[in-house]
Amino acid sequence: MTRFNFDKETTREGTYSVQYEGTQGIFGKGGLEPFWIADMDIEAPDAIIDSIKRRLDNKIFGYTVWSNPEFFEPIKGWWKKRFNITLEDADINFAQSVLYAVGEAVRQNSSEGDGVILNAPTYNAFIKVFKGNNRKMEPSPLIRNEEGYFFDFEGFEALCKKEENKVFVHCNPHNPTGRVWTREENQKIKDICLANDVFIVSDEIHMDFVRPKESFSSMVELMEDKDPMIVVSGLGKTFNIASLPNSYFITKNQSVKKKINFAADNKYNINTANSLVLAAINAAYTECEEWVDELNEYVDGNLAYVEEYINTHLSDMMSFKKPDSTYLAWVSFEKSGFDEKEVHKALVDVGGIAVSPGYIYDFEESNHFRMNVASSRKRIEDGMKRIHKTFDHLKGTTD
Ligand SMILES: Cc1ncc(COP(=O)(O)O)c(C=O)c1O
Structure with missing residues (x-):
């Protein structure tokens, strides 16, 4: 039995979040579905909110x-x-x-x-x-x-x-x-x-x-x-x-x-x-020990979903193995043979998605992207569809 609901979707509109509002500056386009910077689309635990509220009461x-x-x-x-x-x-x-x-x-x-x-x-x-x-x-x-x-x-x-x-x-x-x-x-x-x-x-x-x-x-x-x-x-x-x-x-x-x-x-x-x-x-x-344990199970499930999705639909173009830590999926598209710059551009222009391009971590690994999976499963499913659409498009243009 799980105690916490990580499926909950909470808008960040009006919070000046870098994750959402920063895509224009970083990716040259606003309104992208973001999975880049490492913060979560998951609410902080209630125990923290309650503790901060109690402290606020002191004024x-x-x-x-x-x-x-x-x-x-x-x-x-x-x-x-x-x-x-x-x-x-x-x-x-x-x-x-x-x-x-x-x-x-x-x-x-x-x-x-x-x-x-x-x-x-x-x-x-x-x-x-x-x-x-x-x-x-x-x-x-x-x-x-x-x-x-x-x-x-x-x-x-x-x-x-x-x-x-x-x-x-x-x-x-x-x-x-x-x-x-x-x-x-x-x-x-x-x-x-x-x-x-x-x-x-x-x-x-x-x-x-x-x-x-x-x-x-x-x-x-x-x-x-x-x-x-x-x-x-x-x-x-x-x-x-x-x-x-x-x-x-x-x-x-x-x-x-x-x-x-x-x-x-x-x-x-x-x-x-x-x-x-x-x-x-x-x-x-x-x-919040239990919260962290459940969150890790949830994140692990999201990473497993990404791995399964890639193996089922995109294995001719990508490879990914679920890591033992972080909420970051380091995905390789080396197999696709597609031009790296074109992939990163198409993810933005075709997929409408903001994932971090590999070259910001290492020029040698620009045939990767990093996808933050600390979000509701629904968002991750949507993100994978966007990636799928991007690679289908690239395949179509190179056939
Ligand atoms: C390895 C690592 N160190 C540091 C940070 C940032 O930490 P802080 O915001 O406390 O400087 C991040 C954020 O993504 C990180 O991944």
Whole structure:
């Protein structure tokens, strides 16, 4: 028996959502059916809404300290019950956003012109962070084969050995491929980085979308005192509250912690919490376990639907294997042999659909697109029909 209704459709009209209203700017056309940016067409859980409402009743929203039990206890509780990881208050630090913390860790542990290592394909906004901070991007391409994506440890080690490469930004689990890194892989990554004085930033924002949840291995498991490492996460993806500042970073290195918090306090002056977010974190991490489990089942069902649809109707042109994490389908149309630019253009012009083109994650993988499936099944069915129509059209034009 399910308790929550993820089939419910809720309009975002009038909310200035990037997902809907941003298609004109990004895809050159308004009114597309959007499945691109990673937020959900699913309402945040009632427990969060109720908690925020209770906080609203106080009617005073003055400056708020994040370093308090209402921040630490729910986070510690969540990590213990979900991942069996014990955190101390001193390990946990507020961050305005995941990307802010990633960017600040990069700025503090490298200089302009230095290299930052990341996997390819990569979450596209990392590229923005590195370019914006004048860091050189050093891609460590993942190895793709029939079984999926694998870490190229040899190539990675060679990059780490280069004196100018100072930081590795790890995406755990990995966006866009949905690859869940194992503890052994994470240990190898850590060993190589430490041996070569490469600072590790592990972005674990998709940690709650690992199926089964027990197969997630956080870099925190491997963290020891003074390790040059931070793990960044937050509640934006899990509970669909991306527009509220909801993130945090974890480190056992007191000097790293002090430096990042000092900058937030004194350089950027952004080190106070949002009072509504404290209420949200509390409810999310203490009352919404079941909601997250059911949501994962629903998302997994949507991914299975996409896989089945492709296998049944589009297997001559596309391939897709359901990932073990995220709500993102990384779909290949390499088989079709169609020109990549034409496909991306036709998805917009013929399908009327906004999915993220592969080239924003990796030029080598522009024969992919990323489809966000965190929506009602009805929307996913409609999205697949639009994709089908697009490829039928392309087939017709090339026959
Ligand atoms: C891997 C990854 N990191 C960070 C973010 C963005 O996090 P935030 O909005 O907290 O900066 C996203 C959003 O899609 C993401 O996929």
